[in-house]
Amino acid sequence: MSSAQIEIQVIASLVAVACAIPGTFLVLRKMAMISDAISHSILPGLVIGFFITQDLNSPMLILLAAVTGVLTVVLVEQIQKTGLVKEDTAIGLVFPALFSIGVIMIAKNANDVHLDVDAVLLGELAFAPFDRLIVSGVDIGPKSLWIIGVILLITIALLFAFFKELKLSTFDAGLATSLGFSPVVIHYGLMTVSSITTVGAFDAVGAILVVALMIAPAASAYLLTTDLKKMLLLSIVFGVFSAISGYWVAHWLDASIAGSITTMLGLLFLIVYLFAPSKGLIAVMYREKQQKIEVSLLTFLLHLKNHTEENERHVNHLREHINWQKIRAKTVVDLALKNNMITIDNHIVSLTEKGDEFTSQAIDYIITNQDTQIEDMKDDFFLFRG
Amino acid sequence: MLGSFAVLRKQSLLGDAISHAALPGIAIAFLLTGTKDSNILLLGALGSGLIGTFWIRGIINKTHLKSDTALGLILSIFFGFGMLLLTFIQKQPNANQAGLDKYLFGQAATLVESDVWLMALITGLCLLVLVLFWKEFKILLFDKDYANTLGFNTKTIDILITSFIVLAIVLGLQTVGVVLMSAMLLAPAAAARQWTNKLGTMVFLAAIFGAFSGVFGTAISATQNNLSTGPVIVIVASVFVMFSFIFSPNRGLLFRQIRFIKNRRDLELHKTLAFMYHIAKSHENISHPHTIKILNDFQGYTKSTLKKLVDKNYVTLQGNMWSLTTEGFDTAANLYNQQLKKDE
Numbered sequence: 001m002s003s004a005q006i007e008i009q010v011i012a013s014l015v016a017v018a019c020a021i022p023g024t025f026l027v028l029r030k031m032a033m034i035s036d037a038i039s040h041s042i043l044p045g046l047v048i049g050f051f052i053t054q055d056l057n058s059p060m061l062i063l064l065a066a067v068t069g070v071l072t073v074v075l076v077e078q079i080q081k082t083g084l085v086k087e088d089t090a091i092g093l094v095f096p097a098l099f100s101i102g103v104i105m106i107a108k109n110a111n112d113v114h115l116d117v118d119a120v121l122l123g124e125l126a127f128a129p130f131d132r133l134i135v136s137g138v139d140i141g142p143k144s145l146w147i148i149g150v151i152l153l154i155t156i157a158l159l160f161a162f163f164k165e166l167k168l169s170t171f172d173a174g175l176a177t178s179l180g181f182s183p184v185v186i187h188y189g190l191m192t193v194s195s196i197t198t199v200g201a202f203d204a205v206g207a208i209l210v211v212a213l214m215i216a217p218a219a220s221a222y223l224l225t226t227d228l229k230k231m232l233l234l235s236i237v238f239g240v241f242s243a244i245s246g247y248w249v250a251h252w253l254d255a256s257i258a259g260s261i262t263t264m265l266g267l268l269f270l271i272v273y274l275f276a277p278s279k280g281l282i283a284v285m286y287r288e289k290q291q292k293i294e295v296s297l298l299t300f301l302l303h304l305k306n307h308t309e310e311n312e313r314h315v316n317h318l319r320e321h322i323n324w325q326k327i328r329a330k331t332v333v334d335l336a337l338k339n340n341m342i343t344i345d346n347h348i349v350s351l352t353e354k355g356d357e358f359t360s361q362a363i364d365y366i367i368t369n370q371d372t373q374i375e376d377m378k379d380d381f382f383l384f385r386g
Numbered sequence: 387m388l389g390s391f392a393v394l395r396k397q398s399l400l401g402d403a404i405s406h407a408a409l410p411g412i413a414i415a416f417l418l419t420g421t422k423d424s425n426i427l428l429l430g431a432l433g434s435g436l437i438g439t440f441w442i443r444g445i446i447n448k449t450h451l452k453s454d455t456a457l458g459l460i461l462s463i464f465f466g467f468g469m470l471l472l473t474f475i476q477k478q479p480n481a482n483q484a485g486l487d488k489y490l491f492g493q494a495a496t497l498v499e500s501d502v503w504l505m506a507l508i509t510g511l512c513l514l515v516l517v518l519f520w521k522e523f524k525i526l527l528f529d530k531d532y533a534n535t536l537g538f539n540t541k542t543i544d545i546l547i548t549s550f551i552v553l554a555i556v557l558g559l560q561t562v563g564v565v566l567m568s569a570m571l572l573a574p575a576a577a578a579r580q581w582t583n584k585l586g587t588m589v590f591l592a593a594i595f596g597a598f599s600g601v602f603g604t605a606i607s608a609t610q611n612n613l614s615t616g617p618v619i620v621i622v623a624s625v626f627v628m629f630s631f632i633f634s635p636n637r638g639l640l641f642r643q644i645r646f647i648k649n650r651r652d653l654e655l656h657k658t659l660a661f662m663y664h665i666a667k668s669h670e671n672i673s674h675p676h677t678i679k680i681l682n683d684f685q686g687y688t689k690s691t692l693k694k695l696v697d698k699n700y701v702t703l704q705g706n707m708w709s710l711t712t713e714g715f716d717t718a719a720n721l722y723n724q725q726l727k728k729d730e
Contacts, residue, residue: 027451027452027455030452030454030455031454032452032454032455032457032458032459033454033457033458035458036402036458036461036462079631082631082639088454089572089576092402092568092569092571092572093569093572093573093576093624093627096568096569096573096620096624097569097620097621097624099617099620100569100616100617100618100620100621100624101617101621103616103617104617104618104621107617208406208462208465208466208469209462209466211458211461211462212459212462212463212465212466214458215455215458215459215462216459216462216463218455219451219455219456219459222450222451222455223449223451250470253470253474254474255470255471255473255474256469256470256472256473256474258466258469259466259467259468259469259470259471259472259473260466260470261466262462262463262465262466262467262469262470263463263466263467263470265462265463265466266463266464266466266467269459269463273445273449279449279450280449281444281448281449284448284449285448
C-alpha cells in the first residue's frame with residue numbers, strides 16, 4: 001500500500017465521519033433531501049467565488065459555497081412559508097434553478113479554466129493526494145485532508161457542545177422551545193454545518209457521494225437502533241467501512257472511487273434493509289404473516305366457542321363456513337392443536353379447557369382493549385405485543 | 387403535464403430521484419449491448435428508473451424510514467452505482483463509449499429526427515392514457531380510500547401513473563439531463579397550480595407552461611454562444627413559477643398582500659366608526675359635534691380613515707369638529723350584528 005493509497009483512504013474515512021454526523025440528524029428531522037439540494041446549489045457560490053478570487057483553492061470558495069447552501073435552505077423555507085406549494089416541491093424548484101445559474105455562469109464565463117461541472121458533481125478522490133498543502137516549504141499532507149479534518153473537528157466539537165440541545169430539538173421541538181432553546185438557531189446551525197460539510201467534502205468526493213454518505217449510513221443505522229448515540233456511532237462505522245471497502249473495490253475494478261463507495265453504501269443498506277432484526281423487510285414480512293395466522297386462529301377459536309352443536313364443528317363444515325382455503329385451514333388447525341387449544345375427535349373439533357379460557361380472554365381483550373388482561377398471553381403470541 | 391400529478395401527490399422529488407436512478411440503467415444497457423442506440427439505452431433507463439421507484443415505495447411502506455430519506459438514499463446510491471459503471475466503461479477498450487455522459491447534462495442539440503418522433507409518439511401515448519383514465523387518476527389523487535371502496539384497483543392505477551412519470555422523465559433526460567429533469571417536471575405544474583384549483587385546467591396550463599419554457603429556453607440559448615439548452619429552459623421555467631407565485635389572482639403573493647392591506651384598512655375604518663359610535667351614544671343628539679382631538683389617542687384613527695368615513699357619508703366634518711350622521715350611526719350600531727351574521 002503506497003502512501004497515496006493510505007491518504008486516499010484516510011480522506012475518504014474522514015469525509016464519511018464528517019458526513020455521518022449531520023446526516024443522522026437530517027434523517028431524523030426528515031430533511032434528508034435538503035442535503036441533495038445543498039449539494040447541487042452550492043455550484044453558483046463556487047463559481048462566484050472563483051470569479052472573485054480567480055483561484056480554485058482559496059478558502060473564499062468554501063465560504064461562499066456554504067453561504068449559497070444556507071441561502072438555499074432559507075429560500076426553500078420562504079417558499080414553503082407562503083403556503084403556495086409543499087416543502088418537497090419547494091426544494092425541487094429551488095435547487096435546479098440555482099444549479100442552472102451555476103452551469104450557465106460556467107458556460108458563459110469560465111469556459112477556458114479548470115472548473116468543470118463533472119468535476120464538481122462527481123469529484124475525483126484519486127487526485128486528492130496530489131494536491132498538497134505546503135506551508136513554508138514543508139509538505140504537510142494533502143490539502144483535502146486538512147480541509148475535511150478541520151471541518152470534522154468543528155463538527156465533533158459542536159456535536160459535543162450541543163448534543164443535548166440537538167437531541168431535544170430533533171425529537172420534541174415544542175419542548176425545546178418551552179425550555180428556552182431556540183429551535184431556529186439550532187436548525188440553522190445544523191444547516192450551516194451541513195452546508196460546510198457538503199462543500200468541504202465535495203471537492204474530494206463529489207456532490208453525489210456527499211449526499212450518499214450523509215443519508216445512507218444514517219438510514220441503515222436507523223433501521224438497526226432507536227438510540228441516538230448508538231445510531232450516530234453505527235452510521236460512523238458504516239460510513240468508514242464503506243469508504244475503505246469502496247476504495248478497494250474501485251482499485252480492483254479500476255473505476256471511480258466515489259461511485260464504488262456509493263455502491264458499497266447501497267449494498268450495505270440493502271443488507272440492513274433485508275435482514276435488520278426487527279425492522280428489516282424479512283422481519284416485517286414474517287411478522288405480518290404471523291399476525292395473519294394468529295388472527296385466523298382467533299377467528300377459528302371464536303367460531304368454535306360460538307357453536308355448541310356438533311354439525312357446526314365438523315372439520316369439513318368449518319372450511320366452508322369461515323371460507324378458508326385448504327392449506328390455510330390446515331395451518332390454523334395445526335397451530336391450535338399444537339397449543340392444546342382444540343381436540344379433534346372423530347372429525348368433530350372441540351375446544352379444550354385451555355382453548356376456552358384463551359378465547360374468553362381474547363374476547364375480553366377485544367371488548368375492553370386493555371393490556372393488563374393479556375399480559376400472560378403475550379409470550380405465546382405476536383399479535384398482542386402491540 | 388404528468389408533473390401535475392407528481393406535485394399534487396406530494397411526490398415532487400420523485401422526479402429527481404428517478405432521473406438519477408436512470409443512470410445505471412443506461413450504463414448497464416450499454417455494457418450489455420455495446421451499442422449507443424438511444425432506444426436501447428432508454429429502455430435500460432426506464433428499467434432502472436422503475437426499480438428505483440418501487441424500491442423507494444418498498445422502503446416507505448415496509449420500514450419506518452420517511453420518504454425523504456428513501457428518496458435521497460435511492461437517488462445517491464443509484465447515481466453512484468451509475469458513475470461506477472460509467473467509469474468502468476470508460477476504461478474498457480471500446481471506441482463506442484464516448485458520449486454516454488451526455489445523458490448527465492443533456493444536449494437538446496444532439497437530438498436527431500428519430501428521437502423527436504419517439505418523443506412525439508410517447509407524448510401522444512401519455513395523452514391518450516391520461517384521457518382514458520382521467521376519472522380514475524383524479525379520484526385516486528384526491529381520495530384514495532374512496533377509490534378503493536368504489537372497487538377501482540388503486541394499485542394498478544398507481545403503478546400506471548408512476549410508470550408514465552418514469553417514462554416521461556427518462557425521455558426528458560436526453561434533452562435537459564439528469565440534474566435538471568426534476569425542475570422540468572415540477573416547475574410548470576407548480577406554476578399552473580397557482581392559477582387554478584381545477585385539475586383539468588391545471589394539467590392543461592402545465593402543458594402550456596412547459597411548452598413555452600421549452601420554446602423560449604431553446605430560443606434564448608440559440609442566440610448566444612456557449613449556452614447549453616437545459617439550464618436555460620430550467621431558468622425560464624423558474625421565472626414562470628416566480629411570476630405565478632407573485633401575480634396569480636387568487637393565491638399570488640401580490641394579491642394576497644393587497645387583500646391583506648385592504649382588510650386591515652376595513653378593520654381600521656370599522657374600529658374608528660365603532661369608537662365614534664360609543665361617544666355619540668352618550669349624547670342625546672347623535673350628530674352632536676366632537677373635536678377631532680379626542681380621536682387622536684385611538685389607534686385605528688388616521689386622517690385617511692376619517693376622510694373615507696366622510697366619503698361614505700357616515701360622518702360630517704365641520705372645521706375641527708366631527709359628527710356622526712344618522713346613516714353612520716345605524717351602520718355602526720349594526721356593525722357587530724352584521725359580523726355575527728357573517729360568521730354564521
